[in-house]
Amino acid sequence: MFLSYPYKESEKVILKDNFNIEFSKELEKDNILFFGDNFDILKRLLYKEGYRKKIDLVYIDPPFATNIKFKIGKNRVSTISSSSNDKIAYEDTLTGYEFLEFLRKRLILIRELLSDRGSIYLHIDYKIGHYVKIIMDEVFGIENFRNDIARVKCNPKNFKRSAYGNIKDMILFYSKGKNPIFNDPKEPYTQDDIKKLFPKVNKDGRRYTTIPLHAPGETKDGDTGKAWRGIKPPKGRHWRSKPEILEELDKQGLIEWSKNGNPRRVIYADEKEGKKKQDIWNYKDTQYPLYPTEKNLEMIKDIILASSNRDSIVMDCFCGGGGTLKIANDLGRKWIGIDNSKRAIEVTKNRLEESNSDNLFSNQVEYDFIVAKSIKK
Ligand SMILES: C[S@@+](CC[C@H](N)C(=O)[O-])C[C@H]1O[C@@H](n2cnc3c(N)ncnc32)[C@H](O)[C@@H]1O
Known part of the structure; x- marks a missing residue:
């Protein structure tokens, strides 16, 4: 089964080993934060930097095709600009098949970067998520589909709309192959x-x-x-x-x-350690995020513990405020983060620096910060 839409490129074209970027410095450290468009950066990691089949876990929370500009004010985050001081964190303006193709291209590169025991968790909403599921079946193979996790994200809502309140989003979990790392998480018995x-x-x-x-x-x-x-x-x-x-x-x-x-x-x-964890998760997002659409850090922690081991490389190539990177670091994983928003990089850097200055118990964060510049041809 596959999804048909205009201008869908062949995998062969997407996987061409050309990339039009240069890095601000050589990669030296295990942990890397990139500023730039993830498409060319993923290509370069694949074809030049030796990361093919090296990444054990990818968590991504890409734009959701919401057609919203997310703003970040001095002390808060919002979706509409109420003050001229607000700065755009990122624009989620690709919709329809353009959005699906944008995502598909990146998923194809991610598949090549995943190790044989690797997995991907993709966070998405109920409006576009079912199309993304079909794209993921195409890219990773339906046989590698593991779960469609319903994540309860907030308290019950009262819509004016004639519809049920929406309190969940979805996380699509796929493995690269038959035998992924899975540390079978347990939940305490009631x-x-x-x-x-x-x-x-x-x-x-x-x-x-x-x-x-x-x-x-x-x-x-x-x-x-x-x-x-x-x-x-x-x-x-x-x-x-x-x-x-x-x-x-x-x-x-x-x-x-x-x-x-x-x-x-x-x-x-x-x-007994507890009961098997099921596919309905209750991890509500914080009311005071550092970055718009920031996801629950306990949830990220539990995903990392379940689907990677110490020294695994964890990648979030839509890293936003960098929560995944910080938690991966605290858990002794190596990490790669990518974002093309200046605000996201600012928040991520602050989060990582803060953890260096005030947390005696978490691992100190050592990382390369790389700016990926496009080379005009
Ligand atoms: C939904 S947010 C991620 C939020 C993140 N999970 C967090 O907890 O903070 C999506 C992020 O993807 C980034 N993004 C969108 N398109 C991108 C691209 N082509 N390359 C790199 N980053 C991109 C946006 O700047 C935004 O920060």
């Missing part, structure tokens, strides 16, 4: 979950449940198919562990025997 999932209480007051000691599938050879303590696993199943391990579990009191002699494995609530 008291209700604990009561439901761990209904039993032992003599010390610990909540627990029990699960079968056997799993589906027959083993033709090996001990897990044989009788243990004189009990054979039910037909079509095998013991989950070898007899010596079952003995050890029993010795530790981790096997519960029913009245009719049926053994089950004991699982304690306080030994």
Whole structure:
């Protein structure tokens, strides 16, 4: 399946190894903040700077085709200019197929930069997001589509419009290949979950449940198919562990025997990390952002922890106020940030410098700042 619209370039043309920019200095450090249009910068990272398949995680929150000029005032951020002192942070004025093509070109380059175990999270709204999903299926392959995450972004709203209030946006999560880095994040159990999932209480007051000691599938050879303590696993199943391990579990009191002699494995609530994280996320954006459309930093942190490892390179090539870069740095990741708005670069630099001056506990931020200038041909 693919989306058809006018002036859609072939991948071959988009992936030509030409770029019309020069950098203000050589790349030296692991962390880089670029000022310039991300298209040529991504190309140069790909064809000249050796970043092909080097990036483990991309988080982007591009313009959403809203046709809005986002302003940044002295002490606040707004979408409409109420004072002549307000400066434009960025203009989100590409719409329709022009917007989709703008994004598609960059996604194609990002795909080439992603490592084999890499992933991309793309933040978008409900108006354009479904078209972007089709573009992403084309670029990354529908088989690499992992989630369409509904992010609850604000408290309930009262629209005048005849429609339901919109309190969510979407994050499209794709991997480059079959085996992405995924550190399977967990969410803490609620008291209700604990009561439901761990209904039993032992003599010390610990909540627990029990699960079968056997799993589906027959083993033709090996001990897990044989009788243990004189009990054979039910037909079509095998013991989950070898007899010596079952003995050890029993010795530790981790096997519960029913009245009719049926053994089950004991699982304690306080030994479980929590439950699997689901695809509806509640991370509301701050009311006092440093940059318009700034995204929730806890959410960024959780994405980075889930889909990258220490020393992974994390890239945000629409980095806005630089929250992704700061959090990546704090978590011991290398990072690349790109933005073509002076305001964005100013806010990002301030954020990074501030973390150098006042945070004893986060990693000091060392980075190259590179201006990408276009070369007229
Ligand atoms: C929605 S904002 C990102 C906000 C960011 N996630 C944050 O939390 O601060 C989109 C950003 O993309 C930047 N941008 C738009 N087109 C760009 C391009 N061609 N190259 C680089 N940056 C671009 C804009 O300047 C803007 O800062």
